[in-house]
Amino acid sequence: MESKRQQKMASLLQQELASVLQRDLPHLFGGGLAPGISLVRVTPDLGQARVYLSLLIGADANERLEIIRENGKAIRQALAKRIRQTARVVPELIFFHDDSAAYAAHMDQVLGTLDIPPAPKDEEKDDEKPARPRLFNPKDDE
Template sequence: MESKRQQKFASLLQQDLAAVFQRDLPHLFPGLPPGISTVRISPDLGVARIYLSSLLAGKGEEALANVQDNAKAIRQALAKRIRKQVRIIPELVFFLDDSAQYAAHMDAVLGKLNIPAETPTEDPAPDDAPTAPPRPKLFADEDE
């Protein structure tokens, strides 16, 4: 579980990285820049794991490779934005967030399941069916 400090720092990084992608370094991303779905920070605030989500289905791996190739320039642009708010600029590690694709896959799998509706079955009791055992008497004066 992340501390409040980690959560605040992650939120700051997410906002500033989005601004870096859109305003400072738009030339690095042809078309749309990747979106940042989640930022996780190590307890010492030295490493930031950034999960990128690409709205374009087939371009996720390409966008991740592009971001990883330009990680140094992204970190420098981020440092210019947050240098007066933090002591240490964290190391940026980028990952592809495939949770949306996984959710779509699970939805498709669940949609393919053929679960028949439960039909009520009435079994007529046969004449030779065993009867319930007699009820024990709890009191001596109890009538059956």
């Protein structure tokens, strides 16, 4: 379980990294869409941050991840300019591809192919079902 300090740092990094990638360094992506930051996990000593990027599904996702990893130093420097008043040390950034969207699409496809038979209909009518037990006797109230 993460401490409050780790959670605060992770939240700060997530917000500021998104701004850095979209505003400060959009040229890294050749005018394309900057990746989203889906999750940031920080080590207890705040020395490393695992950044999970939500890249577009497709063949160029690995290429875009490599571009980000190659420019990790520039990203970290731009991040340091943004959080220098808030954080003492900027953690080392380790980037990963978050494939949860692809997994969700795969699971949706699998669930769509299942042949689930309809539930059997109840043969009892609503009138024949036993009544719920009473917590008190209505005759006692009189």
